[in-house]
Amino acid sequence: MNLYSIALFVHIVGALLLFVLLTIEGVSLRAGIPAGQLNRVLGPISGLAILVPGLYLVAAGTGWKGWVAVGFTSWVLIAVASAVTGVSLMRGRVSRRTAAISWIIRVGMALGVVFDMTVKPDAWVAIVAVVVGAALGATAGVAARREVRPT
Numbered sequence: 001m002n003l004y005s006i007a008l009f010v011h012i013v014g015a016l017l018l019f020v021l022l023t024i025e026g027v028s029l030r031a032g033i034p035a036g037q038l039n040r041v042l043g044p045i046s047g048l049a050i051l052v053p054g055l056y057l058v059a060a061g062t063g064w065k066g067w068v069a070v071g072f073t074s075w076v077l078i079a080v081a082s083a084v085t086g087v088s089l090m091r092g093r094v095s096r097r098t099a100a101i102s103w104i105i106r107v108g109m110a111l112g113v114v115f116d117m118t119v120k121p122d123a124w125v126a127i128v129a130v131v132v133g134a135a136l137g138a139t140a141g142v143a144a145r146r147e148v149r150p151t
Helices: 003-031 036-062 066-090 096-119 123-145
Strands: none
Touching: 003 036, 003 066, 003 096, 036 066, 066 096, 066 123, 096 123
């Protein structure tokens, strides 16, 4: 066991925690239960567990490749969108339905990043993976938002 292995483990645990937080957010949106307090505590922990070892992994081995830049950029976008959505929802600026669409788009983006981290494609393929994930999330969110009308 070496420092690289430990950093990779912490990085993966941070990503798992991100998905746990996204799951809690999705369930809370569906149930109408506020989960902002938990996300405010665990979100930064997840962020640090992803970022710090991730930067070490880049410096110690991978180097700045296209998929790394896409992953980092996507991570920033997911974090900012999560914070904006959470604050806006708590202040009543967005509906739960709009927050749910934001949530599913972020889930799609995160899955695209997991693809990128696993496959390590060229930059363009990495971008397409995240964009396709976000687009599939948006499509699912909009489709779920439609109400079924009785005939």
